[in-house]
Amino acid sequence: MLNQGECIDNVTGPLGNPSEIKNYGKVLCVGGSVMIAPLLLQAKAMKEAGNKVTTVLGARTKEFIMMENEAKALSEKVYVATDDGTKGYKGLDFLKDLLQKEKFDRCVVMGPVIMMKDVSEITKPYNIPTVVTLTPIMIDGMGMCGVCRVTVDGKMLFGCVDGPEFDGHKTDFDELILRQRTMLPEERLSSVLSEMSGGCKCGRNQA
Numbered sequence: 001m002l003n004q005g006e007c008i009d010n011v012t013g014p015l016g017n018p019s020e021i022k023n024y025g026k027v028l029c030v031g032g033s034v035m036i037a038p039l040l041l042q043a044k045a046m047k048e049a050g051n052k053v054t055t056v057l058g059a060r061t062k063e064f065i066m067m068e069n070e071a072k073a074l075s076e077k078v079y080v081a082t083d084d085g086t087k088g089y090k091g092l093d094f095l096k097d098l099l100q101k102e103k104f105d106r107c108v109v110m111g112p113v114i115m116m117k118d119v120s121e122i123t124k125p126y127n128i129p130t131v132v133t134l135t136p137i138m139i140d141g142m143g144m145c146g147v148c149r150v151t152v153d154g155k156m157l158f159g160c161v162d163g164p165e166f167d168g169h170k171t172d173f174d175e176l177i178l179r180q181r182t183m184l185p186e187e188r189l190s191s192v193l194s195e196m197s198g199g200c201k202c203g204r205n206q207a
């Protein structure tokens with residue numbers, strides 16, 4: 001959206017901790033909507049480390065399934081699921097059948113909080129270590145403001161400095177979902193104001 005000669009105001013990073021990439025064996029990578037893009041970077045790194053990768057691409061509806069060819073290029077198998085069933089499986093319940101048939105040594109999930117919660121609940125009975133990437137609301141991103149607090153294994157941690165990756169079986173997703181809603185009225189107002197001022201679809205206020 002920038003013109004030649006313009007610049008981005010500030011960039012800070014990288015923040016947080018790097019992903020743990022090792023040869024685990026068989027890795028199940030599950031990504032939702034826009035988080036499919038970073039998930040595939042991790043799937044690629046897992047493959048390069050010697051893992052066999054199975055990838056699940058999920059989205060609300062078929063228009064939001066992306067990078068399927070890229071996923072196929074680096075995965076042994078690719079499954080697609082949509083909430084409304086317009087492409088692939090309807091919902092993620094098929095994972096229960098998959099886990100009964102196949103053994104996985106690790107699961108990586110990136111996507112909406114509710115999706116990470118659901119997948120973590122599905123993998124828990126199978127004791128598959130499950131890593132979720134949490135993106136709570138952040139302000140400074142450096143451990144000073146405390147806005148990004150998450151509860152993991154009963155401990156208060158910061159998404160920005162202790163994460164972004166956490167154990168999905170120990171994350172308090174219900175608390176995170178509540179915290180993610182803190183700014184909902186302001187987000188809605190901002191979206192309406194953006195529409196009124198001819199803002200673009202991404203929500204950036206052009207006024």
Ligand code: FES
Nearest residue numbers: 141143145146160
């Ligand atoms: S964003 Fe402020 S402490 Fe994490």
